[in-house]
Amino acid sequence: MTLMLGALTIGLILSLLAMGIFISFRVFEIADITVDGSITLGAALCAVLLVRGVNPALAMAASFLAGTVAGTITGVLQARFKINPLLSGILVMTALYSVNLHIMGRSNIPLLTAENVTTWADRWSQALLGVADVNVFGWMVAGRDLGILALVLGIVTMVGVALYGFLRTEVGTAMRAAGDNPQMIRALGVDVESYRILGLALSNGLVAWSGALLAQYQGFADAQMGIGMVVWGLASVIIGESLTGSRSLGLAIYGAIAGSVLFRLLVAMALRWGLNPNDLKIVTALFVFGALVLPTWVGTWRRNRTIAETAKP
Amino acid sequence: MLTIRDIHKTFNAGTVNEVRALQGVSLHVPEGGFVVVLGGNGSGKSTLQNAVAGSFFVDGGSIQIAGEDVTRWPEHRRARLIGRVFQNPFSGTAPTMSIAENFALATRRGRRRRIRWAISRSVRDELRERVRGLRMGLEDRLDSAIGSLSGGQRQALTLLMATWLKPALLLLDEHTAALDPKSAEQVIRLTGEIVGGLGLTTVMVTHSMQQAVNLGDRVVMMHKGRIAYSFSGAEKQRLRVDDLLGRFEELRRREMLDESTAALLRESYV
Numbered sequence: 001m002t003l004m005l006g007a008l009t010i011g012l013i014l015s016l017l018a019m020g021i022f023i024s025f026r027v028f029e030i031a032d033i034t035v036d037g038s039i040t041l042g043a044a045l046c047a048v049l050l051v052r053g054v055n056p057a058l059a060m061a062a063s064f065l066a067g068t069v070a071g072t073i074t075g076v077l078q079a080r081f082k083i084n085p086l087l088s089g090i091l092v093m094t095a096l097y098s099v100n101l102h103i104m105g106r107s108n109i110p111l112l113t114a115e116n117v118t119t120w121a122d123r124w125s126q127a128l129l130g131v132a133d134v135n136v137f138g139w140m141v142a143g144r145d146l147g148i149l150a151l152v153l154g155i156v157t158m159v160g161v162a163l164y165g166f167l168r169t170e171v172g173t174a175m176r177a178a179g180d181n182p183q184m185i186r187a188l189g190v191d192v193e194s195y196r197i198l199g200l201a202l203s204n205g206l207v208a209w210s211g212a213l214l215a216q217y218q219g220f221a222d223a224q225m226g227i228g229m230v231v232w233g234l235a236s237v238i239i240g241e242s243l244t245g246s247r248s249l250g251l252a253i254y255g256a257i258a259g260s261v262l263f264r265l266l267v268a269m270a271l272r273w274g275l276n277p278n279d280l281k282i283v284t285a286l287f288v289f290g291a292l293v294l295p296t297w298v299g300t301w302r303r304n305r306t307i308a309e310t311a312k313p
Numbered sequence: 314m315l316t317i318r319d320i321h322k323t324f325n326a327g328t329v330n331e332v333r334a335l336q337g338v339s340l341h342v343p344e345g346g347f348v349v350v351l352g353g354n355g356s357g358k359s360t361l362q363n364a365v366a367g368s369f370f371v372d373g374g375s376i377q378i379a380g381e382d383v384t385r386w387p388e389h390r391r392a393r394l395i396g397r398v399f400q401n402p403f404s405g406t407a408p409t410m411s412i413a414e415n416f417a418l419a420t421r422r423g424r425r426r427r428i429r430w431a432i433s434r435s436v437r438d439e440l441r442e443r444v445r446g447l448r449m450g451l452e453d454r455l456d457s458a459i460g461s462l463s464g465g466q467r468q469a470l471t472l473l474m475a476t477w478l479k480p481a482l483l484l485l486d487e488h489t490a491a492l493d494p495k496s497a498e499q500v501i502r503l504t505g506e507i508v509g510g511l512g513l514t515t516v517m518v519t520h521s522m523q524q525a526v527n528l529g530d531r532v533v534m535m536h537k538g539r540i541a542y543s544f545s546g547a548e549k550q551r552l553r554v555d556d557l558l559g560r561f562e563e564l565r566r567r568e569m570l571d572e573s574t575a576a577l578l579r580e581s582y583v
Contacts, residue, residue: 189392
């Protein structure tokens with residue numbers, strides 16, 4: 001149960017990453033690999049600030065802002081310098097690796113002693129529940145873990161609702177249109193390039209925030225923690241779409257969150273059943289490959305079958 | 314009002330693929346005027362329209378819309394003055410977004426977009442009324458994705474979007490060329506209603522001579538990046554499809570003569 005609770009919490013933390021990827025991948029149809037760097041950026045900056053005794057909320061806000069700066073740079077490379085979107089992401093991600101090492105001063109910062117959101121959650125759950133362990137459907141669960149889960153759930157809900165609201169404002173609809181049909185929205189007076197920059201900034205801000213939460217939850221920030229995170233986010237978004245469909249905006253955002261949680265739970269189970277942790281990335285990559293290719297194959301197969309059947313006398 | 318003065322545009326200048334698409338085009342459309350631009354493939358008619366819309370900057374000359382010199386304005390800035398309908402019905406609308414959202418975007422054409430709900434109740438009510446006017450039964454489907462509609466429906470909606478805020482200039486780029494005859498007729502009728510009703514200054518590009526004869530108060534015929542013929546006033550009123558065909562034939566003959574002369578010269582001297 002503790003394992004499941006942990007998977008659920010990490011899944012929710014990474015759903016901020018999934019929502020970020022939703023913006024870049026689904027709104028703008030860019031696989032933005034900047035996130036591999038910006039998630040670490042968020043974690044690194046947050047960790048350094050927490051060790052210096054900065055308030056965790058402020059530290060996370062700083063992480064978010066740092067992420068928006070990273071996204072802005074990627075966006076400017078694409079929009080103003082006309083560099084291929086994938087290459088722009090790779091350049092910024094690579095540069096961020098050095099930036100992150102500079103921020104941290106070394107490759108790993110432990111957070112076990114620093115005051116952070118998990119200590120807050122600990123304190124609140126103690127005050128609220130009065131006991132250290134709670135009985136949930138027959139399992140004994142640490143109140144601290146429940147507190148963290150509740151806190152993360154609160155943040156994710158808030159961000160999800162805010163993102164949904166934003167994408168329905170005048171600015172937000174223009175941003176979606178900029179991804180959907182640039183020619184049309186340009187003819188309606190929107191500077192598509194600026195909106196693309198804004199979208200990538202927002203996307204990477206959320207990703208960095210996700211990194212900040214992740215560092216606090218796992219108790220350390222590490223220079224390598226971002227590797228493969230973009231694929232992770234893509235997997236979440238794709239799973240989410242198969243869960244909820246992509247017809248409505250609200251469902252699509254909810255899907256990204258649910259996809260992230262479900263994917264983390266699946267991974268936790270697979271690891272429990274003996275999947276070698278070293279194989280995790282290749283399994284994730286294969287999964288995304290399958291998810292990208294299968295719908296086309298199934299579509300072709302169905303069409304062929306329909307044609308074959310209608311051709312029968 | 315639109316004033317174009319001696320604009321030039323050469324694509325891929327200095328390469329083997331050099332195309333001199335516009336070679337000194339001047340055109341004046343007075344307030345409320347409706348000009349139909351006619352021409353074959355590669356005559357520069359669409360290039361002319363794209364130059365006005367700001368898809369690229371011209372190499373020389375100037376463009377004025379409603380008294381403002383827009384020659385160096387980027388496309389999105391010119392959108393404040395220009396309403397536009399494209400040839401491809403898919404170009405004018407955002408397919409995954411709803412009809413209502415598409416219109417919400419159009420209600421802010423060329424204006425500042427803010428952090429406030431895109432679709433307000435008043436916009437919705439007005440939208441329902443105006444869409445009902447199309448008589449396509451779309452007023453009850455305002456929340457459907459626009460991508461689920463037919464080309465004709467999308468083109469009619471695009472026309473309505475482009476003119477939601479009265480534009481200083483309406484650009485129609487072969488906006489019925491990709492439609493079936495029935496939808497095309499419907500969209501043309503709607504075009505006449507809207508342009509006439511609002512008294513819009515309009516430039517319509519087409520390759521349909523029938524449309525050129527029926528619509529507008531002036532016909533301009535383009536050939537090889539230049540305006541070859543222009544008919545206005547009483548001459549335009551008397552214009553028949555046969556007259557236009559005759560002019561095309563004339564252009565074609567002149568061009569063949571040029572080519573055969575060139576061939577003759579080549580044979581003799583090269």
